[in-house]
Amino acid sequence: MTAPAIRVSALTFRYPDGTRALDDVSLEVAPGERVALLGANGAGKSTLLLSLNGLCDPGGRVEIGGTPVGSRNLPEIRRRVGLVFQNPDDQLFCPTLFDDVAFGPRNLGLGEEEVQKRVHEALHRVDLATLEEKPSFHLSYGQKKRAALATVLSMQPEVLALDEPTSALHPRARREMIALLRTLSCALVVATHDLEMARELCPRAVVMARGRIVATGETSVVLADTKAMDEAELL
Template sequence: MSAGREPPVLDVRGLAYAYPDGHQALYGVDLQVHRGERVALLGPNGAGKTTLVLHLNGIHTAGAGSVSVSGLPVGKEHLQEVRRRVGIVFQDPDDQLFMGSVRADVAFGPHNLGLRGAALEARVMAALEQVGMAAYADRPPHHLSFGQRRRVAVATVLAMEPEVLVLDEPSSNLDPASRRELADVLRALDVTVLMVTHDLPYALELCPRSVVLHDGQVVADGATYDVLTDDALMRAHRLELPFGFDPRTVGAPPAASRGGHGSGSGVDSVTT
């Protein structure tokens, strides 16, 4: 899992950004994510998490500093390739699923990459199988349950075979079963993950490493367990564990079942 000599999948250096209205959201962010890592990006509302995420695929352009993806600098000239490498799953699946059927929606990204015919179809079905939604390929997305739509949203991005999957609040608005099913899906994926979340137990369950962003700066970067048990740090940055949850008493998170492409034991329970 360690990086070796290859460049980090995500390499953010000294990134600063101010919105056109003058509001500065990021003040020199440094963040490196290496291949195969699962990293949680934590921080209170308004910390600049979403702003940072929108820099990763070039929607925003850095005011100062640089962002590069597997060695490729994010900029106008490589935009298409950067957007293939960085797959963003947005918070509201209704924003992400805009086509008439699940299949067409998952095909949208790879189609933009130039895939056609059987190759496109294979890519679509592979992505849907990874999230356990292959049986719903011909359904209109707005007829699915919220949890199913969230999983399809993940598939729309997986179909582009990204190097890093960026999830914005993946567990928000999910019922506990859907939340757990999504965790199973994410754990079985063989892809680097950056997960923006307020759901700290979810971060502990899925991400060995956590980065805390506050007021546009990285204020902590370490093992999720250490971050969540550092009471002074947590208090200083408006992070709070939900009532009754104590990482010290939870024990180790479920073992990662990765590597076996899509056939992780966790996923099987998803395809009901």
């Protein structure tokens, strides 16, 4: 039987100031499945995404494709889990767009020819192929959002963890982003409070409130669960 793309068991995490960000969170995501992670600001969505990539070290267990996340296999985990931050300016820090998209593949130790191939593919996929020599800070916000996605697509991940991929996008850019995400074959975990996107993109939804999972299931059913949505402050 194939191992789930993500298996998270009994995750608990407190920030140094005592804020409980994750409280006994357990979740499984199948390979290629698209799951929306719904919750208000501070519900623990971003912390959960960080723990998938080994960027925070919660109590409990995280497995990616059957491999437990631990300090010894972080390079392998980071190859398999692409993490896209909410603010694209955090993700884009190289002198040119090409260098930003090449950053991950180069860290994987790939040869320059393969790096170039992957960068061109990723930029073509997000429709930014003509801008590769442009500095990232000269891109529009919508272009930056797509560029941030390209920086992890070039690593060909098995799991894509996206933090608010449609936030602050105008309607057409939002629609294009959703259409783009629908074309990806890897497992997607999308943290968002864009409920319409969750409905369009993800067959399954998980609702978080105060670090706990309060509802999970088919997206349309979860969105109709007024008690859970109210508890998550999404109504």
